Structure formats: C-alpha cells, structure tokens
Amino acid sequence: MADFDVDLAVIGGGSGGVRAARVAASYGAKVIVAEGDRVGGTCVIRGCVPKKLMVYASDLQKEIGNAAGFGWSVPPAKFDWGVLTANRNREVARLEMAYTSTIERSGARLVKERATFQDARTLRLANGETVRARNILIATGSTPNHGEAIPGIKHVISSDKVFELRELPQRILIQGGGYIAVEFACIFAGLGSKVTLVCRSDNILRGFDEDVRAHVRRALEEQGILVVTSCWINRVDRIDESSGLLKASLSNAEQLVADQVMFAIGRKPNTQDLNLQNSGVALSPDSGGVAVNENSQTNVPHIYAVGDVTNRVNLTPVAVREGQAFADSVFGERPTQVDYADIPTAVFSRPEVGSVGLSEAQACALFERVDIYKTDFRPMKVALSHSSERMMMKLVVDADSGRVVGCHIVGSGAAEIIQAVAIAIRMKAVKEDFDATMALHPTAAEELVTMRTPTKRCVR
Missing domain, CATH: 3.50.50.60 (FAD/NAD(P)-binding domain)
Structure with a gap:
C-alpha cells in the first residue's frame, strides 16, 4: 500500500x-x-x-x-x-x-x-x-450536446441551463424529439407557456414503439403544443436587447419568435x-x-x-x-456483471410513457409470429371532466412460446405500472400468466390482464 x-x-x-x-x-x-x-x-x-x-x-x-x-x-x-x-x-x-x-x-x-x-x-x-x-x-x-455550431448558438439554452431561468417564458421553442425535449415541452405547456417543438426526425420519441410515438404526439398537439417534424433550427438572432425576444430561422424557411430557445438534442x-x-x-x-x-x-x-x-x-x-x-x-470478491436486458424506461411527458422490453417492430424482426394485444380507452379519472385524455396499453407476445416480450403504456401512472410489469417480463412470464392473474377493479392497470384477443398478428 x-x-x-x-x-x-x-x-x-x-x-x-x-x-x-x-x-x-x-x-x-x-x-x-x-x-x-x-x-x-x-x-x-x-x-x-x-x-x-x-x-x-x-x-x-x-x-x-x-x-x-x-x-x-x-x-x-x-x-x-x-x-x-x-x-x-x-x-x-x-x-x-x-x-x-x-x-x-x-x-x-x-x-x-x-x-x-x-x-x-x-x-x-x-x-x-x-x-x-x-x-x-x-x-x-x-x-x-448542442450539435453543430450554428449562428446565434450563444442565445440557446440547454437542458442544464433551463433550471436557471429566472422567469417562465411566454413562448419557448424547443429543438429535439427525445424524452428530454418532449418532457420539457409538456412542462412548459402545463405551466402556461406557448410551446413549439422542432424535431429533425419524422416523429418524436425515436426508438419507442410506433403506437407510443403516435399516441403521445396526438396528445401533445391536443394540448396546444406545435410539433414541427423533419425540420431543424439553423440560426438564432436576438431581435432587440430591450425585449429579449429571439428569432429562430428553420430549415423549412420559417421564422419563429420566442422568449427562449432550448436545444435538447441529446447528451x-x-x-x-x-x-x-x-x-x-x-x-x-x-x-x-x-x-x-x-x-x-x-x-x-x-x-x-x-x-x-x-x-x-x-x-x-x-x-x-x-x-x-x-x-x-x-473489492468484494463477488464477480458481478450487469444484465442490460429488459430495462424499464419512462418518459415523464403528459401523458406519461412507461415501456419495457421489445417494441412491435423489434419483436416482428426477431420472432416468426408475434401477437399484439392493444387497448385504447378513456380513463375513469377524467370521466366527469371535459378532458379528451386517453390511455393506451400494449402487450407484445411471441406467439410460439407465449412469452410477453414487451409492454408499452401511455397514460397516467404509466411509469409506476411498468416497474411492476418489468418484473414479470424479466421472469419470462407468458400471456397465460397475465390472463390467470385476477384483475384489480376499478383500475386502469387491470386492462393488462383482461386483454384476451390479439388485435394484430405479425408473421415474418
């Protein structure tokens, strides 16, 4: 020593x-x-x-x-x-x-x-x-990561600097389509800001199940968030010092004015x-x-x-x-390796996303036959309100073994639910195990054990 x-x-x-x-x-x-x-x-x-x-x-x-x-x-x-x-x-x-x-x-x-x-x-x-x-x-x-330097990059804030804002922006322009960008778009919209989300891809939340991406995008737009896809910001100018307003020039030739421009394009x-x-x-x-x-x-x-x-x-x-x-x-003489399979993840957007295992596309590329169980419904929590909120749940099943290889939830409490589902998927539970589990009523999560008929079958 x-x-x-x-x-x-x-x-x-x-x-x-x-x-x-x-x-x-x-x-x-x-x-x-x-x-x-x-x-x-x-x-x-x-x-x-x-x-x-x-x-x-x-x-x-x-x-x-x-x-x-x-x-x-x-x-x-x-x-x-x-x-x-x-x-x-x-x-x-x-x-x-x-x-x-x-x-x-x-x-x-x-x-x-x-x-x-x-x-x-x-x-x-x-x-x-x-x-x-x-x-x-x-x-x-x-x-x-701010990506390639663009004219006016000094006017752009990051997902780190957003916590240092001294006041709520009336208008904020966020570039990015991943979970950080989507989450902050929902945060600012919920607090009263007018939000525009600019995404280089053709849709938000790349890497997530396609039904999740579509559901969340519809929900964002229903909240008044403007989602601009296949586009990016290529210049940011300060209009004048007194107002502090910024003008962002987009790749589609549009120009947008905002109080803040935030880049959330990855880390x-x-x-x-x-x-x-x-x-x-x-x-x-x-x-x-x-x-x-x-x-x-x-x-x-x-x-x-x-x-x-x-x-x-x-x-x-x-x-x-x-x-x-x-x-x-x-140091403990206990050789251990981390297993990276079936890691649950969440997007704290509004609505919330919880996901574990394979997406439909991933499963269909891996297995000969895949059954999809999917439900889309209005949760009881908003039954007496004027909310248009809907919840989506989806199970991805290897049809030959019956094993549930993926679960995707969009809606209130999705992250809390998916943590428990991740245990079942990691234990290689089959669809019959889900079917044999007694439903807890009235809950949204009971839909996971009451879906009996596949809504879709993928054959490779």
Whole structure:
C-alpha cells in the first residue's frame, strides 16, 4: 500500500460514482471521491429530480381544470415561477447534502475539486494535490450536446441551463424529439407557456414503439403544443436587447419568435478536460464514450468507467447498478456483471410513457409470429371532466412460446405500472400468466390482464 495513497479514486460524485465509492469503502477500501461541481450528478442537480418536480407542478393546471366535473369550485389559480424554483432548489440542495453525507458516512473522503489524469496511476486535483490510486473509476456522466455550431448558438439554452431561468417564458421553442425535449415541452405547456417543438426526425420519441410515438404526439398537439417534424433550427438572432425576444430561422424557411430557445438534442459523454490522453484510456469510436468491457473495465486494467460517460445505457439506475457491480467485483470478491436486458424506461411527458422490453417492430424482426394485444380507452379519472385524455396499453407476445416480450403504456401512472410489469417480463412470464392473474377493479392497470384477443398478428 506504500506505493498508493488510496485503493480507489473516483472521478465524479454522481449516482454511479457515489454508489461505487460507498460500497468499496464498506469492503474496507480506502476511497477518495473527487467532484468539481455539485455532489449528486446530473440526475439530482439538473436532471431527473428537479425535472420531475417541475412535471408535478405542471400537472396541477390540468387537475384544477378537471375539478369542476367532480363538484369543486376553484377560484382562478395563479402560478408563481419564483415560488416553484425556490422550493425546487431547496429540495435539490437537501438531496445534495444527503449524497454528501452518504459518502462521508461510508468512510470515503470527498474532495470538492476537479480531478484530471497526470498519468495512468495519478490524479491531479484542481487545488494542486496529487493522488496515486491502485484503482481509478471514471464516473463523470454526460453533458448536453448542442450539435453543430450554428449562428446565434450563444442565445440557446440547454437542458442544464433551463433550471436557471429566472422567469417562465411566454413562448419557448424547443429543438429535439427525445424524452428530454418532449418532457420539457409538456412542462412548459402545463405551466402556461406557448410551446413549439422542432424535431429533425419524422416523429418524436425515436426508438419507442410506433403506437407510443403516435399516441403521445396526438396528445401533445391536443394540448396546444406545435410539433414541427423533419425540420431543424439553423440560426438564432436576438431581435432587440430591450425585449429579449429571439428569432429562430428553420430549415423549412420559417421564422419563429420566442422568449427562449432550448436545444435538447441529446447528451454526450463528459470526457472533456480529464486529460485522458495521459492515462492511455481509449474512447469508443462508435459512441464517443469511454470504451469498457462487460466488467466496466477500460483498456487500462486498473481504470474503470460507469454511467453515462461510457454511453451504454444512459439511465441513472443503470449507472447505480454498474457502480455496485464494479465495487462488488473489484473489492468484494463477488464477480458481478450487469444484465442490460429488459430495462424499464419512462418518459415523464403528459401523458406519461412507461415501456419495457421489445417494441412491435423489434419483436416482428426477431420472432416468426408475434401477437399484439392493444387497448385504447378513456380513463375513469377524467370521466366527469371535459378532458379528451386517453390511455393506451400494449402487450407484445411471441406467439410460439407465449412469452410477453414487451409492454408499452401511455397514460397516467404509466411509469409506476411498468416497474411492476418489468418484473414479470424479466421472469419470462407468458400471456397465460397475465390472463390467470385476477384483475384489480376499478383500475386502469387491470386492462393488462383482461386483454384476451390479439388485435394484430405479425408473421415474418
């Protein structure tokens, strides 16, 4: 041990890095965590958590509107952006302290300094301190990707900077069609902004089941969100300094005026400014992330990487699982590999999306015969209101084995439901298992066990 200051040096204090540090320390390792920004990473500080709080806030306008049908007389409601942001920031700060305490209670040392590679064994902290480590874990996450530089890119905000807005924009133009763009489109629309969503693809939510994409797009347009597809922004100009208004020029020759222009076109691995060239660690030519094997190990045997910086499956629970597996394998003498099959995912749009397993297209390309069970209905929650909201549920079944290989839900509570369905799919449940399960009535989720007749069969 005399040759090393620590057994493990973790670069990054996000979900994956914190889990790895805590578990490694519990096995008796001497651990240091270097974080040059706030502790908690993207998810806690400028991602999942503050975004979900804003989703809840945006829901309330619709709930207030639906109240009259249930006999409630509600006086005109007024939204205060300052109150929401102050309370949201307070909760984020609380969670940051919780993450900090978790690291310190584990016995690991937290250093709030950015770390870079001096060589393959040595990290240099921003304060000048150097740390020589037996093992190094890169867990620096990801950063917003603005794509190609366009004229006026300085006027564009990212999904990180959106949390720093001092006031609610009356009009916002969002470029992107993925879950981040769609979620923020719904958030701002729910809070009262006029929203335009510009998507380079022919439809939103690429990679999701086609029925999900179609259902969500219809719902967005019914909310008054203008969805412009097969198009992109190629220039942003400030009209004048006094109003702060922006003019966005689109590839279809249209020009749109907005208070804010936001790019949410994806995120890229945060490998910049780590001096990786000093470590010998290779990047993946395909993904741009740190290249790792099934054990999260880089081409330099004592250097590992987990989470979004590897650009494998960029979800917080996956980063946590990868951090756990790393610590168990390297320090706990419990070799563990992460299984990336059947990972549930959610889009906290309005309506909400929950998805696990294969889409219809993926299943039809893989199996000889595929049965589709699908239902589309008006949920009871809006039965007494004027809402046009509808819910969609879909099961994708390998017809030869009977195994349910995919489930896709759009509607209220979709994410909560899909977490439980993911257990059944991971256990390789067959359609007969769903059919034999007693329905819980009256719920929306009971539709998953009452669909008896396929609505479609795909034969390869």
